[in-house]
Amino acid sequence: xxxxxxxxxxxxxxxxxxxxxxxxxxxxxxxxxxxxxxxxxxxxxxxxxxxxxxxxxxxxxxxxxxxxxxxxxxxxxxxxxxxxxxxxxxxxxxxxxxxxxxxxxxxxxxxxxxxxxxxxxxxxxxxxxxxxxxxxxxxxxxxxxxxxxxxxx
Amino acid sequence: xxxxxxxxxxxxxxxxxxxxxxxxxxxxxxxxxxxxxxxxxxxxxxxxxxxxxxxxxxxxxxxxxxxxxxxxxxxxxxxxxxxxxxxxxxxxxxxxxxxxxxxxxxxxxxxxxxxxxxxxxxxxxxxxxxxxxxxxxxxxxxxxxxxxxxxxxxxxxxxxxxxxxxxxxxxxxxxxxxxxxxxxxxxxxxxxxxxxxxxxxxxxxxxxxxxxxxxxxxxxxxxxxxxxxxxxxxxxxxxxxxxxxxxxxxxxxxxxxxxxxxxxxxxxxxxxxxxxxxxxxxxxxxxxxxxxxxxxxxxxxxxxxxxxxxxxxxxxxxxxxxxxxxxxxxxxxxxxxxxxxxxxxxxxxxxxxxxxxxxxxxxxxxxxxxxxxxxxxxxxxxxxxxxxxxxxxxxxxxxxxxxxxxxxxxxxxxxxxxxxxxxxxxxxxxxxxxxxxxxxxxxxxxxxxxxxxxxxxxxxxxxxxxxxxxxxxxxxxxxxxxxxxxxxxxxxxxxxxxxxxxxx
Numbered sequence: 001x002x003x004x005x006x007x008x009x010x011x012x013x014x015x016x017x018x019x020x021x022x023x024x025x026x027x028x029x030x031x032x033x034x035x036x037x038x039x040x041x042x043x044x045x046x047x048x049x050x051x052x053x054x055x056x057x058x059x060x061x062x063x064x065x066x067x068x069x070x071x072x073x074x075x076x077x078x079x080x081x082x083x084x085x086x087x088x089x090x091x092x093x094x095x096x097x098x099x100x101x102x103x104x105x106x107x108x109x110x111x112x113x114x115x116x117x118x119x120x121x122x123x124x125x126x127x128x129x130x131x132x133x134x135x136x137x138x139x140x141x142x143x144x145x146x147x148x149x150x151x152x153x
Numbered sequence: 154x155x156x157x158x159x160x161x162x163x164x165x166x167x168x169x170x171x172x173x174x175x176x177x178x179x180x181x182x183x184x185x186x187x188x189x190x191x192x193x194x195x196x197x198x199x200x201x202x203x204x205x206x207x208x209x210x211x212x213x214x215x216x217x218x219x220x221x222x223x224x225x226x227x228x229x230x231x232x233x234x235x236x237x238x239x240x241x242x243x244x245x246x247x248x249x250x251x252x253x254x255x256x257x258x259x260x261x262x263x264x265x266x267x268x269x270x271x272x273x274x275x276x277x278x279x280x281x282x283x284x285x286x287x288x289x290x291x292x293x294x295x296x297x298x299x300x301x302x303x304x305x306x307x308x309x310x311x312x313x314x315x316x317x318x319x320x321x322x323x324x325x326x327x328x329x330x331x332x333x334x335x336x337x338x339x340x341x342x343x344x345x346x347x348x349x350x351x352x353x354x355x356x357x358x359x360x361x362x363x364x365x366x367x368x369x370x371x372x373x374x375x376x377x378x379x380x381x382x383x384x385x386x387x388x389x390x391x392x393x394x395x396x397x398x399x400x401x402x403x404x405x406x407x408x409x410x411x412x413x414x415x416x417x418x419x420x421x422x423x424x425x426x427x428x429x430x431x432x433x434x435x436x437x438x439x440x441x442x443x444x445x446x447x448x449x450x451x452x453x454x455x456x457x458x459x460x461x462x463x464x465x466x467x468x469x470x471x472x473x474x475x476x477x478x479x480x481x482x483x484x485x486x487x488x489x490x491x492x493x494x495x496x497x498x499x500x501x502x503x504x505x506x507x508x509x510x511x512x513x514x515x516x517x518x519x520x521x522x523x524x525x526x527x528x529x530x531x532x533x534x535x536x537x538x539x540x541x542x543x544x545x546x547x548x549x550x551x552x553x554x555x556x557x558x559x560x561x562x563x564x565x566x567x568x569x570x571x572x573x574x575x576x577x578x579x580x581x582x583x584x585x586x587x588x589x590x591x592x593x594x595x596x597x598x599x600x601x602x603x604x605x606x607x608x609x610x611x612x613x614x615x616x617x618x619x620x621x622x623x624x625x626x627x628x629x630x631x632x633x634x635x636x637x638x639x640x641x642x643x644x645x646x647x648x649x650x651x652x653x654x655x656x657x
Contacts, residue, residue, distance in 0.1 A: 007320070011585040015325045024334045025347055029339075035615030039339035039346055042603040046332050053325040060321075072584050076378025080580055083374050083552065084573045090556050091569030099557075106556055107549045113377055114545040125546055129553050141208045143561045 003072040008061035015054025023047030080115035098148045099138075103130050160512050163349070168520055173213050175518045180217035189232055189536045193551060194242070195225040196590075197372065199487045200364035203494065204316035211495035212510045216517040218491055221274065222484050223467045223488030223518065225505055226341040226426055227525045230267040230460050231536055233433030233443060243426035243463040246434040249486020250448060255273045262396040263456050266404045270461035270528050274412040275522035278468025281416050282475070289476040293501035298608035299619050305602045308479040310633040313591050316642045323591050326582075330592035332597020333358060341607065349368060353567045360490050361562055365555045366572035366591045368483075371579020373548045378580075392553055394636070400453050403445065406460035407437055415465030420472050429466030430459035442624050468518060474500055475511065479598070483590040486597040591642065 003009045023044050032038025086109035093102040103125035111122040137143045166171060206214040220428035221293040236250035246269065246613035254263040285625050293388045296304065313323035327586040338346040348354040396404065414436060415429035437448070444452045471488075473479050478499035480486040492499045497507060504511045529536070582589050613619035621627045 002409075007584075007586040008322070009324060011325075011587050014581075014585070015329070018329060018332070022335070022347070029344055029346060033615060034610055034617065034628075037607045037610055039342050041346045042606060043335040043346065046328050048333070050328040050332065051323055053321055053328065057319075057321055059327065066644060070586070074372060075584065076580075077264035079374045080577065083370055083377070084576050087552060087556060087573040087576065090571060091566040091573065094556075094560055094565055095318075101551060104555075107553060110549040110552045111545065112376075114548070116543075116545055121546070122549075125549055126272055127228060129550055133553060137205070137557055137561070141205050143205070143208070143557075144564060144641065145557065145560060 003061060003069075004064055005061045006072050007070045008057050008066075010072060011104070012054045012056075012058030012061055015057060016051050017054075018049045019051030019054055020048070021047070023051065079113040083110060086110045086113075095146055096150055098146045098150070100130065100147055101149065103133060131132040156287070157283060160287075160508075161516060163508060164512030164514075164516030167212065167509050168216070169517035173513065173517060174520065176209075176213040176217040177220050177521045178524055180443040181521050181528060183217075183225040183262075184221040184226075185228035185231075185525065185528055185536065186539070187221070188225035188230075188462055189539050190229020190542070190547060193547065194372075195222050196364065196483045196487065197368045197551065198225075199484060199491075200361055200368060203361045203364075203487065204561045206494060207493060207561075210509070211471065211492070211497055212513050214495060215488065215491060215510065215514050216521075218488060219471070219514060219518060220521045221309065221409045223464060223521060224525055225529075226464050227268065227466050227529050228536065230271070230456075230491070231264065231529065231533065232540060234263045234267065234456070235537065236540060242377060243430045243462075243467075246430050246459045246617075249434070250450070250452050253449065253451035254453065254456065255552055257451050257452065259317070262400050262453065263451075264395050264533060265530060266400065266453050266457040267460040269606045270404065270408040270411065270457040271464040272522055273408055274415060274461035274591065275468055275525075276519060277412050278416055278419070278465045279515060279522070281469055281473055282518070285420075285472060286476050286511075286515075286610060288511075289472065290501040290504050291628020293477050296501075296625070297623070298605040298612065299571075299626045300604040300629065302602060302609055303367055303620055303626040303633075304477065305479060305598050305605070307629045307633040308637075309483065309591070309638055310596050312481060314636045318586065318588050319437050320637070320640060322587055324588070326587055326589065326591040328448070328594040330595025330597075331599040333601065334596045335603070337600065339430060340600070353563075353565070357600075358571060358596075359485075359562055359568055360593070362559060362568045362571040363575050363596060364483075364487060364593060365559060366575025367579030367592070369551055369555045370488050370576025371583060371589070372535045373551060374576065374580040375540075375583040376544065377548070400443070404453050404457035407433075407441075410436060410440070411458035411461030412465045415462030415476070416469045418462075419466035419481075419495075422620035426463040426467040426470070427482075429462040433458040433462035462654065463521075471514075474499070475514075478503075478601075480594060483582040483593045489597055514543030538584055581644050 026040040026044035026047060029040035030038035031040045031044065086106055089109065090102055090106040093105065107126035107129050108122045110123065111117055137145060168177065183198065187195065187198045198221055201219065226243060229239060230247050230251065233239040233244040233248035234255050237248050237252040239245045239248050251263045251267065254260065276478050313320060313327060336354055338345045338355050378525040414433050418432055420431045434455060437454045437564040441454050444454060446452045448455050470481050470485060473481050474485040474488055478489065480489050489499045497503060555572065556569060557570050560566060562568045579589060609619055620630060
């Protein structure tokens with residue numbers, strides 16, 4: 001067995017795993033009958049269909065020759081880690097430190113994900129976006145967002 | 154006919170209020186802006202704005218969101234022509250001949266052909282919506298749960314057969330979306346499903362979180378993972394906006410054909426701007442005998458046709474969303490979400506229960522198109538300047554607006570974490586060649602589909618045959634099956650692959 005299409009192989013595997021997972025999870029709810037379908041009826045069916053589709057993709061990935069082998073290619077760990085990390089950090093800090101601190105921090109940390117990073121530019125961008133966000137969301141739309149750290153108030 | 158006029162005059166009276174004009178203008182302006190900025194599309198933008206529409210009334214909110222969608226079609230062509238980077242996927246084919254025209258120093262004529270063609274198409278598209286929406290609504294009222302279920306099957310299948318890439322993968326993505334929609338509290342029995350005892354999950358995953366995660370964060374990560382492109386901007390050459398007589402003669406038949414094609418394709422499930430522009434380019438290439446300039450080297454038909462088609466398609470794709478509550482593409486899925494946020498149940502009853510919203514929205518599209526032509530042609534210089542904004546300033550801004558939007562959704566940081574997670578998922582979809590738009594459609598339709606399926610089965614006492622014995626439902630399901638069969642046919646399959654390859 002040789003993998004003919006790498007992308008399809010992994011996506012097929014993902015569909016099978018998620019499909020089986022949902023179908024298996026559905027078994028803990030009442031299935032009902034066709035005449036009175038319970039909460040498990042629809043997700044169980046869908047999970048099975050998805051697992052079957054995943055199996056078809058997987059089968060094709062192992063049998064049908066694809067030019068170049070459709071490689072998944074390198075994963076951009078740096079932007080992936082930084083962008084997701086910066087967003088998650090923002091989620092943790094916003095209720096605690098407030099927008100005036102968490103937001104500029106988000107801009108600067110996110111900017112680190114790019115190929116080119118200059119401190120001056122990142123800080124200027126952070127100031128600009130914080131002011132802009134204040135004008136739109138606080139002043140304009142009147143949304144309730146914590147502004148100052150919770151321990152100062 | 155009389156009714157059409159009464160309806161449209163109601164619409165214009167709503168759309169011409171100062172507030173609604175302002176929101177239409179805001180939407181068009183923002184739409185053009187994101188259309189011009191590569192790497193930021195209408196899906197991510199509308200998702201970013203969804204949390205802020207809590208503060209607005211339903212009508213201005215939808216008018217603004219609609220403006221973003223069709224405004225992006227105008228803006229997208231500008232970048233396609235000037236820097237060979239389509240701002241929107243629907244402008245991919247415009248880049249072929251538009252950029253070639255720009256290199257020959259005819260950027261002005263290309264921009265004018267695109268703008269005027271889009272304006273004409275937008276006006277026609279608006280009229281078509283006004284004329285066809287009421288009869289379709291009538292039909293929709295005859296639908297029972299079985300028909301609704303079958304219609305959603307057809308809508309979802311249609312949405313993927315016409316899209317690019319592997320069909321099986323796209324269908325699997327729909328089902329993944331449907332399954333994610335199952336993470337909620339079952340409406341009938343009240344049992345929380347797949348919540349793992351996390352209270353936030355019993356209300357379901359917010360689709361804003363999925364949309365921002367996959368289309369916002371996921372896209373940023375994949376953009377940053379690619380090596381930066383070198384861009385050449387033809388800014389100095391934009392002089393003499395007005396096309397020559399010869400240009401007009403060549404362009405107007407292409408505009409008419411593009412408008413007709415786009416209007417039809419927009420109504421189909423899965424249609425909309427993207428498909429229309431591809432189809433129109435293929436048609437122009439076939440139909441134009443001995444073009445003055447060969448296609449691919451700056452033929453004005455290759456700009457005027459697809460640009461008219463994508464705008465007509467963008468307009469008429471509102472028809473299934475407004476009359477049936479079934480979104481034909483990802484943007485319309487977000488519009489359905491926006492309606493739900495504002496407490497309006499999308500479906501055929503919108504026209505009678507919210508006539509102000511319905512007709513006001515339609516009328517605002519015509520006004521919006523008129524605003525766009527002014528925004529885009531005389532003010533082209535401003536947009537060109539924006540092209541020089543580097544992506545490294547842009548993506549932190551997208552992340553910031555998403556972050557704040559996610560927090561204000563429920564005044565809770567749970568959605569921020571959720572979206573961060575979906576950012577990772579979205580990046581892996583991109584890496585594995587799985588198109589994420591069908592997932593969003595499935596996610597939006599999932600709960601509705603389940604409810605209708607269960608109600609249909611309840612009514613038929615558990616007989617699955619109900620879907621085939623009711624004629625309307627059977628016809629819809631057969632149409633869906635036919636679509637799959639036709640696409641699977643070897644002859645069509647190879648053509649489909651070639652057609653999408655042309656775009657790359």
